[in-house]
Structure formats: C-alpha cells, structure tokens
Amino acid sequence: MAKFDSTLDRCFSALGDPTRRMILQRLTRGEASVSELAEPHDMALPSFMGHLRKLEDAGLVTSAKQGRTRICALTPDAFTPARDWLREQSDIWEGRLDRLDDYVTTLMKERRE
Amino acid sequence: MAKFDSTLDRCFSALGDPTRRMILQRLTRGEASVSELAEPHDMALPSFMGHLRKLEDAGLVTSAKQGRTRICALTPDAFTPARDWLREQSDIWEGRLDRLDDYVTTLMKERRE
Numbered sequence: 001m002a003k004f005d006s007t008l009d010r011c012f013s014a015l016g017d018p019t020r021r022m023i024l025q026r027l028t029r030g031e032a033s034v035s036e037l038a039e040p041h042d043m044a045l046p047s048f049m050g051h052l053r054k055l056e057d058a059g060l061v062t063s064a065k066q067g068r069t070r071i072c073a074l075t076p077d078a079f080t081p082a083r084d085w086l087r088e089q090s091d092i093w094e095g096r097l098d099r100l101d102d103y104v105t106t107l108m109k110e111r112r113e
Numbered sequence: 114m115a116k117f118d119s120t121l122d123r124c125f126s127a128l129g130d131p132t133r134r135m136i137l138q139r140l141t142r143g144e145a146s147v148s149e150l151a152e153p154h155d156m157a158l159p160s161f162m163g164h165l166r167k168l169e170d171a172g173l174v175t176s177a178k179q180g181r182t183r184i185c186a187l188t189p190d191a192f193t194p195a196r197d198w199l200r201e202q203s204d205i206w207e208g209r210l211d212r213l214d215d216y217v218t219t220l221m222k223e224r225r226e
Contacts, residue, residue: 008134016121025202028202028206079202083199
C-alpha cells in the first residue's frame with residue numbers, strides 16, 4: 001500500500017507540469033531521442049534532463065542508450081495507476097449521486113400517492 | 114489552452130500527495146466539516162488547512178461556512194479534466210500499438226504466402 005501510494009505521489013506530481021505532459025504527449029506517438037524531445041522546449045538541457053528524470057522516477061518513461069543517443073519511450077501501462085485511482089473515486093461519487101437520485105424519486109412518488 | 118493547462122497543473126499537483134488524496138477519498142463519500150476531515154491526520158491544523166487550500170485552488174474541493182463550521186464538498190466533475198487528459202493519451206498509445214499489431218500480422222501473412 002505504501003509502495004503504491006508513493007507510485008501515485010510520483011506519478012501525479014510528474015503529471016503536474018506542462019513540460020512533462022508535453023514530453024508524455026510526444027512519447028505516446030512513439031519513442032524519441034532526448035534531443036528530439038528537448039527541441040520544442042526553450043529550456044537549458046540540465047533543466048530539461050531534470051524533467052525527464054522526474055518522469056523516469058515516476059515510472060512513466062524509460063530510456064536506453066543506443067550508441068551515442070539516448071532513446072526514451074513511454075512505459076507500457078504508464079497511466080494505469082493514475083487512471084485506476086481516478087476511476088475508483090469517480091465511481092464512488094457517481095454511485096452516491098445515483099443513490100441520492102433514487103432517494104429523491106422515491107420521496108416524490110410517496111408524496112404524490 | 115493556457116488556462117486549461119494551468120488547471121491540469123494544479124489538479125495533478127494537488128493529487129500528488131497522500132494526505133490530499135485521502136481528503137478527496139473521504140469527500141467522494143459525502144461532504145464533511147474541516148474538523149471531521151482533519152481528524153484522521155496526525156498533523157497541525159495550519160498544515161492541514163494548507164492541503165485543503167491546494168485542493169480548493171485546484172478546483173477539486175469547495176467549502177462554505179454553515180454557522181461556525183466550514184463544510185467541504187467534492188466539486189462536481191472534479192476529476193474530469195485529469196481523466197480526460199489521461200484517457201486521450203492512453204487512446205493514442207493504444208491506437209499506435211493496435212496499428213503496430215496490424216502491421217506485424219500483415220508482415221507475417223505476407224511472409225507465409
């Protein structure tokens with residue numbers, strides 16, 4: 001549980017930055033070298049590498065050296081823990097609203113009778 | 114776009130903390146006073162209020178005074194922007210894998226013929 005919690009901490013925190021989300025959006029379309037990924041960002045390379053490291057620490061991105069180039073890829077099922085957590089909360093919330101809806105409907109029916 | 118981006122920044126950042134996720138998990142089950150929400154957390158009230166403020170800033174939680182009590186509630190559709198972003202990325206990623214799968218299948222079929 002603690003491990004899963006810390007995965008969610010790192011995953012959601014990593015997603016809370018527009019540069020990092022742009023990197024992920026690029027990688028959903030296929031793997032890319034660090035320099036390809038950095039190109040659209042007006043940012044010093046060490047800062048950019050810091051963002052990449054946060055994505056790797058969060059388990060969202062993997063990277064490997066191919067010759068002199070480092071190639072990055074989206075981790076398979078990268079978004080699953082975050083999506084599962086959000087879906088679970090939404091399901092509970094919507095279930096509660098449905099029950100409230102049923103209750104109000106029953107109440108109104110009883111009043112009419 | 115900038116506004117939506119900053120909504121996502123604040124939303125994902127707010128979700129990246131276990132105390133804040135616990136508050137949200139409690140509120141999916143129904144509204145609660147600040148003291149009810151704070152009760153399970155071994156934390157000074159000012160720190161706890163800081164977490165609540167981050168959730169309000171992110172648009173995930175609303176609160177209102179009822180007499181001397183402040184009542185908090187989950188914002189309707191609180192998780193929609195985050196869920197939409199994650200679903201969009203997963204759809205692109207899975208679409209890419211499906212196309213890769215089709216390509217490999219076609220290639221193997223051609224080899225056999």
